[in-house]
Amino acid sequence: MSGVKSDPNTRAVLVPALDDRAAFAVLVKRLAAAAPDAFIVVADDGSMKAPVQAADIAAAGMDGVVLRLERNLGHQRAILTGLNWIMREKPGAAVIVMDSDGEDDPADIPRLLEAMEASGADAVVAERGRRSVPFWFRMFLRLYYAFFWVLTGMRLRHGNFSALAPAAALRIARMDEAWSHYGAAILSARLDVARITIDRAQRIEGRSRMSLTSLVVHGMRSIIVFADRVLARATLFAAGLGAVCAALLVVAAVIKLWGAASPGWFTAAAGLLTVMMIQSAVLALLAVVLAAAGRSAAPPARPDVLALIERVEPARPDGYDEKAQQGRGQT
Template sequence: TSSAPPLHVVVLMPLRDDWASAAELIRRLDRTVASYPCTLDVLLVDDASLQVCNGADFQSQLTAVRTIRTLRLRRNLGHQRAIAIGLVHVQQNMTCDAVLVMDADGEDTADGALQLIRAFSEINRNQDTGAIFAERSRRTESLLFRSFYQIYKMVHRLLTGVRVRVGNFSILPSSYLTTLVVMSEMWNHYAAAFFRSGLPFTTIPIPRGHRIAGRSRMNFVTLAAHGISAISVFGDVVGVRLLIASMAGSLLALLGIVAVFIVRFFTDMAIPGWATYASGALAIILVQFITMAISFTFIMLSNRTNLSFVPLRDHSLFVAGVEIIYRND
């Protein structure tokens, strides 16, 4: 038998107008976690919803959930930045053992949340520390969406050297927040910023669920923007890789010009007029590669001197207020 107190988890859910889904997901989460030694405080980060939250939708007989809060933002920032602001709020205003980050639409399931909580508790029992991310074992989107997603994963791996395996669905020790809230990369992409932090983590396979209500706003444009945000977190790595590629291209173009020169003046293989066109085309390519290399160099140098957005310092600019809409007394 163990006398350890129940695990106290803050559930962080960014949302925009998905109030009905969030209310149902919280009820499912409460039923699923009720038999486990765990208490939950839910923080809904309201990303400037157009629909007003109806507090009555959240007035259920909950067991594990102690409070439900809404953190309203002044403008729509997107779910990645909503997560960043939510983590700062938790770090500054709430006490907990762990933070569970999940979407409010139901695609991150209550059963999956319990899997993460159980795995986190097991780590704690072993006197270890680390975050746990859900690695998607099954996706429910259309074939076209999955095809573009595979292309994005290949491009991400090629540019950054990091394999895309996870999304936002994760649980992390509250002690990690001290590091994460001062990372400017958090403003662009939560998961990518976490990997960039170097903090230890592991993954467990969890299938993706279905939306509870409404339709997903994710489309090709938003997927592309989301992917670019993730890649931007590794901007310096991408810059170095592209710089090396540009230098390699310049070298190949220069070798091509030398080869044209040798063929033209030291062999009888040259076709009249061929050397002029070939060397001219290669010279243009050489200039372009050199220009790209110089551009990447100056971009990387300027980025290292710019003062970036720091969530801990700047988050309050976007916070309109906090409201407790449910309390289990």
Template sequence: MTQNLPLQSLQKLMILIPAYNEQEVLPESLPILQKIIQELIDSQQIAPDSGFMIVSDGSSDQTWPLIEQAHEADPRVMGLKFSRNFGHQNALIAGLTVISQQKLADFVISIDADLQDDPQAIKQMVEQYRAGSEIVFGVRNNRDSDSWFKRVTAETFYSLLGKMGVHLIPEHADFRLLGPKAITAFLQYQEENMFIRGIIPLLGFESSRVYYARRKRLAGKSKYPLLKMLSFAWDGITSFSIAPLRLVLSLGVIFALFGLVMLVYTLIVKLRGATEAGWSSLMISIWIVGGFQMMAVGLTGEYIGKIFSEVKHRPRFTIEKKLLK
């Protein structure tokens, strides 16, 4: 077990919480996290001025007023308010950016406001960090709280990305600890279409894993319905791999070879004088090849669209208000 350090040697922890319309869950989750932080402070695992950074991602409910109230009651609770909804990943990036620029903490643990990721695992993460890990991944050891469909699609997603050469930590979402070196390295990645789960393993620092049981939401509804999850998965695939383009190229070669075979077959039948009206086969071929061409153009357009977004260099988020110490 790691020995306690003098208070002046203890490092500051910041809990980073992206929040989008979480008025129902924040009053429940924040006290739980505050209790855990206080226990870590009392046991001299982290510095007494450790705190929280909650990012309101364009929430339209009472999320921001709740953050303001929490800040008035406890100045260690800080907040950022986006001018509109920029997305969960950009909320994490904004929090890390401000924490780094303002030197608000030495290391950061990100966790969703619904606390489906077990907050008690934070203590193990801190232990792993103090033992030398620069990155600590929170990894689910079960998905009992998820529906059958969500479990299957999640497993398919991780398997598919792995086959495409994208290195992900299976069953890891955005519950992780980042040390100062990892934060600095991560913020150097400036792409518009950021897929954080794929980038963090690329940083290459010493890492470890903490396993925990996935829980049900404390309150409220999931902010990632099916269509949004599919969109997120697609962004992950197209941001890290050109395998879909290679697949289209491979299919194109197969269709071309099939066309050559049919050409030879047609010539043979013609020379034998056994030709027949082939309206049905002709129409089927047109629909198949035409559909494939449309898929190929659409897929290529998806990548071109990402390039278009990148070259404009628009800001990934706009902060309307800040609540800092």
């Protein structure tokens, strides 16, 4: 598709971008200083107003491509599409995933790679340290982290900024879970994951387009990745609640037999506890049925994510590729 030759020793930097050319033009220059040998892969997520240009990569003296997706898929799906392209065109490449707005600092890439080498981990993720965001955003994140832990029993405090060893990159690229949430897919892949704390840098240009609704949807998608765990924990919670209600019903009966209960108290307490026990049983049964249905259902047909790439525009350090310009002029 692109004419880019495979190089098993390549370190690829994958950047999903949406109408972020001004920020990316600065970011790629920082990448040139921090990782001059990296191959840049931009997954342009259906940009309409300010799409990243391959000329920006070439102007920074770096090699790379811009993958023009045929429509807006969302950052997570753009990442998956880019990973699949890298695994086909650059087999054996280690991959660094980062956002295009500059909040992921290229100067931290060596830290990710050093942590991977020192720990021997399959993947290294950047857990968020200090970040310049509104108070309401920080509060939402804290609630989300707690909610995610309660539902799944796992900790998810990282975003897209991460480094993947070649085998890990290939596994994530083949996972349907990454279609919903890249960060959650890393946890679901049963990889050896190392974590380092990295402060978020300032955005290079503009303001975040993430609304509260977008954040809620993004959080829900991370939980969906662990649907089986959520259903299992819901079953245990329902069973535990039913057991507590049964124990309280016995206690209420003992109090009634002792004659310590006021008239009508035992009837009200027994009725409430019985209703709660029935609801717990129904919840547990529903969770078991949903889990069984999910296990027995045939896996959905895996989409050909590479078919979502409308065209590939190569960039070379010595200048912009003429074929890329001709391809853009024909569309």
